[in-house]
Amino acid sequence: MPQLITLAIICIIFAAGSIWLSRWLKERSGVPDGDVVYDDAGSWYEVAQPLFSKELMLAGKPDYVVAGENGILIPVEFKSTKAPKKPYPGHVMQLAAYCALVESHFGQRPSHGIIRYDDRSFNIDYTRRLEHELHAILEEMRFDLEEDEVPRNHDAWQRCNGCGFKDVCAESLV
Ligand code: SF4
CATH class of the missing domain: 1.20.5 (Single alpha-helices involved in coiled-coils or other helix-helix interfaces)
Incomplete structure (x- = not known):
């Protein structure tokens, strides 16, 4: 006994x-409290499929989507670097794209998403303004796809160094 x-x-x-x-x-x-309803790592028996929006012709895999308080869906994106003073615009736009994909896939508009850097998280409101900015950028990208030449939009050689097109790109910095 x-x-x-x-x-x-x-x-x-x-x-x-x-x-x-x-x-x-x-x-x-x-990761905020709540049930994880999407995990881009999938599980041992299933590979996670990208979220897809037919309307935007956009696909992507947020790191997580969590159903927070009252079932509100929150996309969460992890970055392995230290946090800048404020999130990089490219990261904000990536999160906005995930918010749009969550809305399209789950039929529920997220109020915000989270960018989690190594040492700090930022809550990013998914406002109508951010959504419009996202649509404008997608439109611009579609336009650029039709062009023969598109000028480089950055001065970071590191990005070119890791780019698969660096050997054939006339704008490459490396
Ligand atoms: S190599 Fe060309 S396509 Fe690649 S990141 Fe640099 S400028 Fe952009």
Whole structure:
């Protein structure tokens, strides 16, 4: 009997420890509380499919989509770098695209999304203004796709260095 009690105590301590550890890991990861309804890593039995918007002809895979308080859907995007003073515009636009994809896929407009840098998170409101900016950029990109030559829009050699077109691109910085 004493062994059973000891075993029961060990099980309770182990269970409590597991719960604490998973909460700690979740907090550290920056994923908000709620059910994860989309995980771009998929699971052991299923590969995650990209979210797709027929209207925008856009596809993408947010790192996570979490159903937060009241079931509000929140896309979460992780960046492995340290946080800048404010999120980079490209990251904000990427998150806006995920908000649009979540709206199209789940039929529910997110109020905001989260960019999680290595050491800090930013909540980004998915406003009508941000949505319009996203549409304008997508329009511009579609226009550029029709062009024979498109001028480079950055001065970062690092981006060219990691680009698959650097050997054939006339605008390449490397
Ligand atoms: S190599 Fe050309 S396409 Fe690639 S990032 Fe640089 S400018 Fe852009």
